[in-house]
Amino acid sequence: xxxxxxxxxxxxxxxxxxxxxxxxxxxxxxxxxxxxxxxxxxxxxxxxxxxxxxxxxxxxxxxxxxxxxxxxxxxxxxxxxxxxxxxxxxxxxxxxxxxxxxxxxxxxxxxxxxxxxxxxxxxxxxxxxxxxxxxxxxxxxxxxxxxxxxxxxxxxxxxxxxxxxxxxxxxxxxxxxxxxxxxxxxxxxxxxxxxxxxxxxxxxxxxxxxxxxxxxxxxxxxxxxxxxxxxxxxxxxxxxxxxxxxxxxxxxxxxxxxxxxxxxxxxxxxxxxxxxxxxxxxxxxxxxxxxxxxxxxxxxxxxxxxxxxxxxxxxxxxxxxxxxxxxxxxxxxxxxxxxxxxxxxxxxxxxxxxxxxxxxxxxxxxxxxxxxxxxxxxxxxxxxxxxxxxxxxxxxxxxxxxxxxxxxxxxxxxxxxxxxxxxxxxxxxxxxxxxxxxxxxxxxxxxxxxxxxxxxxxxxxxxxxxxxxxxxxxxxxxxxxxxxxxxxxxxxxxxxxxxxxxxxxxxxxxxxxxxxxxxxxxxxxxxxxxxxxxxxxxxxxxxxxxxxxxxxxxxxxxxxxxxxxxxxxxxxxxxxxxxxxxxxxxxxxxxxxxxxxxxxxxxxxxxxxxxxxxxxxxxxxxxxxxxxxxxxxxxxxxxxxxxxxxxxxxxxxxxxxxxxxxxxxxxxxxxxxxxxxxxxxxxxxxxxxxxxxxxxxxxxxxxxxxxxxxxxxxx
Numbered sequence: 001x002x003x004x005x006x007x008x009x010x011x012x013x014x015x016x017x018x019x020x021x022x023x024x025x026x027x028x029x030x031x032x033x034x035x036x037x038x039x040x041x042x043x044x045x046x047x048x049x050x051x052x053x054x055x056x057x058x059x060x061x062x063x064x065x066x067x068x069x070x071x072x073x074x075x076x077x078x079x080x081x082x083x084x085x086x087x088x089x090x091x092x093x094x095x096x097x098x099x100x101x102x103x104x105x106x107x108x109x110x111x112x113x114x115x116x117x118x119x120x121x122x123x124x125x126x127x128x129x130x131x132x133x134x135x136x137x138x139x140x141x142x143x144x145x146x147x148x149x150x151x152x153x154x155x156x157x158x159x160x161x162x163x164x165x166x167x168x169x170x171x172x173x174x175x176x177x178x179x180x181x182x183x184x185x186x187x188x189x190x191x192x193x194x195x196x197x198x199x200x201x202x203x204x205x206x207x208x209x210x211x212x213x214x215x216x217x218x219x220x221x222x223x224x225x226x227x228x229x230x231x232x233x234x235x236x237x238x239x240x241x242x243x244x245x246x247x248x249x250x251x252x253x254x255x256x257x258x259x260x261x262x263x264x265x266x267x268x269x270x271x272x273x274x275x276x277x278x279x280x281x282x283x284x285x286x287x288x289x290x291x292x293x294x295x296x297x298x299x300x301x302x303x304x305x306x307x308x309x310x311x312x313x314x315x316x317x318x319x320x321x322x323x324x325x326x327x328x329x330x331x332x333x334x335x336x337x338x339x340x341x342x343x344x345x346x347x348x349x350x351x352x353x354x355x356x357x358x359x360x361x362x363x364x365x366x367x368x369x370x371x372x373x374x375x376x377x378x379x380x381x382x383x384x385x386x387x388x389x390x391x392x393x394x395x396x397x398x399x400x401x402x403x404x405x406x407x408x409x410x411x412x413x414x415x416x417x418x419x420x421x422x423x424x425x426x427x428x429x430x431x432x433x434x435x436x437x438x439x440x441x442x443x444x445x446x447x448x449x450x451x452x453x454x455x456x457x458x459x460x461x462x463x464x465x466x467x468x469x470x471x472x473x474x475x476x477x478x479x480x481x482x483x484x485x486x487x488x489x490x491x492x493x494x495x496x497x498x499x500x501x502x503x504x505x506x507x508x509x510x511x512x513x514x515x516x517x518x519x520x521x522x523x524x525x526x527x528x529x530x531x532x533x534x535x536x537x538x539x540x541x542x543x544x545x546x547x548x549x550x551x552x553x554x555x556x557x558x559x560x561x562x563x564x565x566x567x568x569x570x571x572x573x574x575x576x577x578x579x580x581x582x583x584x585x586x587x588x589x590x591x592x593x594x595x596x597x598x599x600x601x602x603x604x605x606x607x608x609x610x611x612x613x614x615x616x617x618x619x620x621x622x623x624x625x626x627x628x629x630x631x632x633x634x635x636x637x638x639x640x641x642x643x644x645x646x647x648x649x650x651x652x653x654x655x656x657x658x659x660x661x662x663x664x665x666x667x668x669x670x671x672x673x674x675x676x677x678x679x680x681x682x683x684x685x686x687x688x689x690x691x692x693x694x695x696x697x698x699x700x701x702x703x704x705x706x707x708x709x710x711x712x713x714x715x
Contacts (some may be wrong), residue, residue: 040122040135046097047115047124047133053095054081054105054113079107083117100124102141118144155702160678160695161200167702168197172206176213176225179695179704188213191227199239202252203227210234210254230264231285233257240271240301251301253308254285259293261310262286271299271306273320275341291318291342300358307374309354309361310342317351318342323359325373326392337391348393357407360416363393368421370399383416383428385437398437399426408450417450417457425457425665427467441467442665449677456677456694457665464674464696467665512563519555575651576644586622590614596648606637674698 058079082089082104093105103117106128114128123136123144136144154170160179167175167185172193175185188203191211196204201213211227236255251265251272262285263272273288274280291310298309306321319327320339327343348371353364359375360382371393376382382390383398399405399418406417408429415429418438425442430453432439441455442465448457454468510530515523529542559565579593594613599606609625616622626634645651679694695704 043119043122043124044133044135047117047126049097050093050095050100050105050117051113051115051126051133053093054107054115055111057093058107058111058113081105103144116145155697156675157197158676158678158695158697158702159197159200160704164200165695165702165704166197166200167697168194174203174227176200182702182704186225188225188227196237198237199241199250202230202237202239204234204237208233208235208257210237230254231262236296238297238299240265240299240306249301251299251306252285253297253299255294255297259295259313261288261291261294261297263288269301269306269321270338270340271301271308271321273308273340273342288342296354298354298356298361300356307356307358307361309356311351311354315350315352315366317345317348317354317363319345323356323361323374325361345393353404355405355407357416360407362399362405362407362416364402364405368401368403370396370402370405370418372396372399379430380432380437381416381429383418383426383438398428404447406448406450415450415453417448417455419445419448419457423460425455427455449679451679454679455665456679458674458677459667462674464668464677464698465665466668513559514563514565516558516565519558523555575642576646576648577638577641579646579648580641586616586619589622590616593648597644598648598650600643600650603640603643606640609634609637 061079081091081093083100084102086099086101088099098119100117101120103115103123105117106114108114108128112128113126115124115126115133117124118139118141120141121137123139123141124133125136125144126133155167156170157168159166165177165179165182165185169175172195174188174191174194174197176188177185191203192205192207192209194203194211195206198204203211203213205211209232210230212230214226214228216224216226230252231254233256234254235257238253238255240251249266251263254262256262264282264285265272267274267276267280267282272280272282272286273291274286275289293313294310295313296311298311300307307323308319308321310318312318317325319325320342322338324337324339324343325345325348327337327339327345329337329343330340331338348363350366351363352366355362355364356374361372361374362382363371365371372382372384373390373393374382375389376384377386377388380386383396384390384394385398401420401422402418403421404419406419408415415427418426420426423444423446424440425445425448426438426440427450428436428438442457442459444459444461445457445465446460448455454466457465457467459465510527513527515527526542526546529546530539533539533542576593576597580589583589583592590613594610597610599610609629612625612628613622616625629637643650674696676697677694678696695702697703
């Protein structure tokens with residue numbers, strides 16, 4: 001007999017449902033919060049993984065002696081990685097885990113990491129000075145951003161153009177101004193983010209657009225600088241030097257992403273490769289026919305003669321203009337073969353890089369050997385020991401295991417520099433003795449430049465080294481005084497004289513002028529009026545109303561460029577080298593200088609030279625003291641003269657002095673972490689002096705130096 005079971009009543013079922021609902025109301029938020037915290041923890045851990053990967057990336061850069069791509073501004077610059085819609089924008093940082101939906105990862109140059117990333121639900125932020133990662137659920141993607149410390153623009157590239165400095169900031173802005181006012185450079189407006197600058201007036205944007213500097217005259221003392229787009233789809237730009245000290249003779253070549261090339265400028269020597277008659281001028285870019293698959297170019301315009309080389313993707317080289325390396329010619333003149341359109345250079349393959357100074361050309365092959373061609377003479381301009389004119393590419397036995405080559409395009413001063421894969425640095429040309437094909441001057445070098453009679457190189461530890469003649473103090477960042485301090489003593493009167501008296505220069509210069517008491521009464525009204533000028537009209541009004549004060553030019557030689565007065569005792573801060581330079585007559589030199597020189601025991605090697613000069617009875621005997629010693633020995637002698645005061649007394653160690661000649665490669669100790677250097681010899685001042693300006697970036701700060709006739713008081 002079956003037992004009878006009774007089911008749940010409706011009331012009982014409802015009671016159970018109510019009880020379960022109450023339990024769910026209590027438990028669900030707790031469970032949800034646990035799940036959410038677990039997801040947040042997982043997100044936080046993934047961000048910690050990103051931070052660790054960024055720190056490893058910085059350490060790897062240090063081990064490999066690399067500087068990351070800086071694309072954000074801060075106290076020292078940042079290496080930035082960006083994400084948008086779950087994909088990297090540009091280069092991606094390698095890390096394990098899921099990519100963030102959006103945000104940025106910033107690695108500071110000192111290794112600190114800042115992160116602000118969003119996963120579509122939460123925002124994770126770690127500022128560079130924080131150790132913890134905070135998760136925010138009330139921030140959308142646009143609000144999710146980290147705090148990068150401020151502290152200056154930060155610079156990643158710089159170009160020297162006569163006396164003008166063009167700098168690229170680490171956030172892609174272009175700043176331009178004269179070398180004497182680096183704190184007040186003017187921003188070039190109306191441009192996207194810029195990646196590269198060329199010759200100071202041409203810029204390549206990150207979207208492959210090329211811009212040209214445009215100056216807008218709005219009637220004020222400070223011009224408005226804007227960027228004018230020239231073309232799109234360019235991956236590199238090549239600009240020739242000016243041969244007539246003006247921009248109307250510069251050629252610009254645009255290498256497109258398609259491998260084709262466009263060009264603009266004069267075509268008076270067939271340098272555009274258009275196959276047309278010379279003397280045409282192209283104000284807008286035109287495509288060069290018969291040229292494709294171009295990898296890179298080398299361009300030079302020297303004494304109106306253009307040599308243009310294009311390295312193709314297959315390792316061959318096309319040339320046009322002058323000095324074309326045996327390529328088919330349209331006609332010849334003197335020792336130059338001329339092609340009016342791009343032609344393949346025969347027997348030149350497996351090329352990885354090309355360099356030309358116009359009359360001399362170099363091709364680095366994939367086995368790191370070098371082929372050369374062009375004009376050579378007893379000066380050894382092709383590192384062949386004075387081989388003569390070489391019409392076709394010829395293997396150079398003196399250049400092996402070469403990583404990079406730098407040449408000087410000045411027609412009267414032809415020199416070359418090669419850095420080998422092992423870091424050895426070789427030079428050739430007018431810089432060395434004629435019986436040498438090349439000369440090693442350094443090791444452990446990474447990059448360099450050569451111009452005139454000077455060489456500057458950055459080693460693998462980012463130290464700056466100099467070698468050669470220190471013309472106009474272009475090898476020294478500022479003037480290193482006898483006490484070891486470094487100051488840039490630019491004299492106002494010299495600056496204004498060299499530039500000419502114009503409104504912009506005067507308005508900038510007088511802003512900092514601190515008049516001495518004896519000048520204040522007479523010139524203060526004029527100076528104050530000039531300081532308050534906002535336009536050329538205001539400027540002219542000042543001169544009209546204070547006509548009697550125009551002789552202010554006569555007193556500006558008593559002030560440095562920073563406005564501070566030159567103290568009288570500073571005019572006595574001369575070295576024995578000044579004595580030698582001021583007494584060119586042999587008898588005066590002996591009586592006023594050499595007879596007083598008391599050599600320190602560490603300079604005993606030069607005793608015979610000093611005795612020889614003191615015993616000389618005529619110029620022939622005097623200069624015989626030089627002839628009887630090597631060039632390097634006499635350069636060293638000239639250098640040590642700066643270690644003695646005007647009366648011949650020993651005063652200093654040469655390590656703390658800016659020397660007139662560096663016969664041996666010398667490390668400059670007052671700059672470190674040097675990223676970029678550039679110098680320029682193009683152009684002339686009003687009095688015919690050639691400006692010699694050097695610019696550089698160290699620790700993402702901008703430096704400029706040079707101009708020896710600015711660096712000491714007028715005597």
